[in-house]
Amino acid sequence: GQSLEQPSEVTAVEGAIVQINCTYQTSGFYGLSWYQQHDGGAPTFLSYNGLDGLEETGRFSSFLSRSDSYGYLLLQELQMKDSASYFCAVSGGGFKTIFGAGTRLFVKA
């Protein structure tokens, strides 16, 4: 089977850096994705790691270690609009994508 674990909540102040971790167990692994979802909205894609290492997209970076079954999303220069839920998702065997339960990020002024 497949399972993912990520913290349920993280709080940080505006301008700070926050890291959201994700560990996974999966049979068959193609990559780890990150999605952002604001309240009442649909998930939107942030980042994808198919290989080990760091991927950077503007203020957001994502890291993957396949040997550790671990990844993280790094958000820099936090803004109030970054307050949202963040989901890690594993693409595994059969091209199923399984999502974690999500991490709710609260950004304080």
Added chain:
Amino acid sequence: NAGVTQTPKFRILKIGQSMTLQCAQDMNHNYMYWYRQDPGMGLKLIYYSVGAGITDKGEVPNGYNVSRSTTEDFPLRLELAAPSQTSVYFCASTAGGTDTQYFGPGTRLTVL
């Protein structure tokens, strides 16, 4: 491009009723997915399709059926609705099985 569209946006069903949630995409994507999201929770995969005529079960398929007769459309059928199916339903599509998933706006379903 309209992207991924879903209809209806909201629906209230009585227990035992049936309905079809519509999903369409105009990006010529082969892969399409149906998820449900309960309040404060993550997304659970219901069914997915890797191309027209091919569908497979996800994590929570019981009580649902799907079909994929065309590349564009991927309807989700609820038979004999139950209160446990109260949720927000998202449809998504992707060009390749591991690529970015594009989500529709969702359908908020309440079963009373």
